[in-house]
Amino acid sequence: MIIDVPVILTVSSFLVFFGLWGILRHRGDLMRILLALQLIFLGSLFNFSMGSALFSDASGVIFSLFIACLTGVQTVASLALFLLYFRKHDRLIPDHIEKMKG
Amino acid sequence: MYAVEFYIFAFLVLISAFLSVMVKHILYAAFCQIQAVVAMAGILAGLNAKFVGFALLSVTATSLLVFLVFSLIVFDFHQAHAKLPEKASRSSLIFFILLGVQTIYMFFKPQWSIRKPAPDFSLPELGNILYADYGLCVVIFAALVLSSMVGIAALLVRKTDKNGEKP
Numbered sequence: 001m002i003i004d005v006p007v008i009l010t011v012s013s014f015l016v017f018f019g020l021w022g023i024l025r026h027r028g029d030l031m032r033i034l035l036a037l038q039l040i041f042l043g044s045l046f047n048f049s050m051g052s053a054l055f056s057d058a059s060g061v062i063f064s065l066f067i068a069c070l071t072g073v074q075t076v077a078s079l080a081l082f083l084l085y086f087r088k089h090d091r092l093i094p095d096h097i098e099k100m101k102g
Numbered sequence: 103m104y105a106v107e108f109y110i111f112a113f114l115v116l117i118s119a120f121l122s123v124m125v126k127h128i129l130y131a132a133f134c135q136i137q138a139v140v141a142m143a144g145i146l147a148g149l150n151a152k153f154v155g156f157a158l159l160s161v162t163a164t165s166l167l168v169f170l171v172f173s174l175i176v177f178d179f180h181q182a183h184a185k186l187p188e189k190a191s192r193s194s195l196i197f198f199i200l201l202g203v204q205t206i207y208m209f210f211k212p213q214w215s216i217r218k219p220a221p222d223f224s225l226p227e228l229g230n231i232l233y234a235d236y237g238l239c240v241v242i243f244a245a246l247v248l249s250s251m252v253g254i255a256a257l258l259v260r261k262t263d264k265n266g267e268k269p
Contacts, residue, residue, distance in 0.1 A: 003105050035132065066239070076165060081257075092177050
């Protein structure tokens with residue numbers, strides 16, 4: 001039994017789709033948007049890793065390593081920015097985030 | 103049959119991602135996210151890229167732990183005390199059993215193949231490629247990450263006046 005390319009692309013597409021859906025569904029909650037963004041990163045990581053195994057080239061695995069690190073950095077940096085906003089306004093409401101000044 | 107195992111792990115990833123979007127409580131959403139990441143690490147381990155799998159697991163575990171602390175304690179204290187469903191303990195037990203089974207399986211399972219035997223993505227091989235072919239990428243990425251962390255830390259430092267009081 002062979003794992004075909006369409007299967008790989010379908011799984012990664014569904015992951016990205018779930019991430020986008022999560023962003024749209026929870027657009028009033030910044031923390032849930034952060035979780036949904038991680039799903040998109042997971043989809044791209046899956047795509048790189050499977051492509052790497054498919055073409056026997058380790059470059060994709062290297063890039064998936066970069067993506068894993070980027071996911072962690074993105075989460076921590078976003079949380080720090082949210083904390084900055086929370087200190088100023090005592091709540092997290094994305095509708096008012098454009099009022100945040102640097 | 104190797105591909106069957108891939109399909110099981112991919113199914114687990116997709117179901118967990120779907121549930122992570124669908125569930126209302128953020129604690130359960132984070133749990134589902136952990137499940138998705140563990141299943142993804144299983145796929146990576148099957149592709150003979152165990153190091154990347156463990157790196158993904160450790161990075162995600164740390165970031166989700168920080169995420170939970172912030173979301174339940176700092177930002178939304180009331181949601182931490184919100185009443186969880188009565189079946190929470192049962193579903194949590196199933197969740198942890200599933201995670202344990204996957205983790206044990208990852209340790210004892212050899213690689214599976216896509217079209218031919220999976221190439222060697224072991225740590226020495228990856229390190230060789232990483233620092234020989236992608237050395238500049240590593241340096242740029244590290245500089246970016248470091249500068250973003252320093253920038254965030256500088257932003258978060260509370261300014262105080264001479265008396266030590268916040269403005």
